[in-house]
Amino acid sequence: MPVSVGFDAIPGARFDGLVTEVGVTTTATGTTFPVTVRLGAGASDIRSGMAAVVDMILGDAEAPDRxxxxxxxxxxxxxxxxxxxxxxxxxxxxxxxxxxxxxxxxxxxxxxxxxxxxxxxxxxxxxxxxxxxxxxxxxxxxxxx
Missing domain, CATH: 2.40.420 (conserved putative lor/sdh protein from methanococcus maripaludis s2 fold)
Structure with missing residues (x-):
């Protein structure tokens, strides 16, 4: 799934990425979905631990075969x-x-x-x-x- 990623530490910049993994973690208090995104070219300024905002385009719930x-x-x-x-x-x-x-x-x-x-x-x-x-x-x- 393609995504667009922005970082507070790099104002105004957006980076294209791709979701490579979606996990599911269920605990007594709720369910979370850890997501791994691989960023494309041009993301050399990004460092581990930087907070990000990821915009996802969600799939169509009416699509066949799923x-x-x-x-x-x-x-x-x-x-x-x-x-x-x-x-x-x-x-x-x-x-x-x-x-x-x-x-x-x-x-x-x-x-x-x-x-x-x-x-x-x-x-x-x-x-x-x-x-x-x-x-x-x-x-x-x-x-x-």
Whole structure:
């Protein structure tokens, strides 16, 4: 994803860059998305530790062949990024299955998931850091986990 980067220490200057990595860190207090940006040519005045303002052009949530999930729905650990898919088990209950996913760019409404999900699957969108594969959850009145 292309970005434009500005630095307070270099007033008026903007640098073109590219997002090379988007992480997901979920803790008890919330979810953050560490982002790595590689700057293009002409960025020789920039030093490690300088504060930056990064302008991102977010993807179109209506683009085909991908899903947009809220950030807290995507977990990450040593095994990579994952979501929990809820498989109905009857009586308003479901069993969650951990599913590896490939995450793309930020998009309006969350993160794009490029691979690992099928249309119509129910994805757990909260509490991911407290679940394990095979846990049983109760579906809400609308049938969502």
């Amino acid at each position: 899903f947009i999930l809220p950030g807290p729905a995507v977990g990450e650990d040593r095994g990579g990024r994952f979501v929990f898919v809820a498989e109905p088990a009857g009586d308003g209950l479901a069993v969650v299955r951990r599913r590896p996913v490939m995450v793309g760019a930020f998009a309006v409404g969350g993160l794009e998931v490029l691979d690992g999900l099928t249309e119509g699957e129910r994805v757990v969108v909260a509490g991911v850091n407290r679940l394990q594969d095979g846990d049983e959850v109760r579906l809400d009145a609308a049938g969502a986990p």
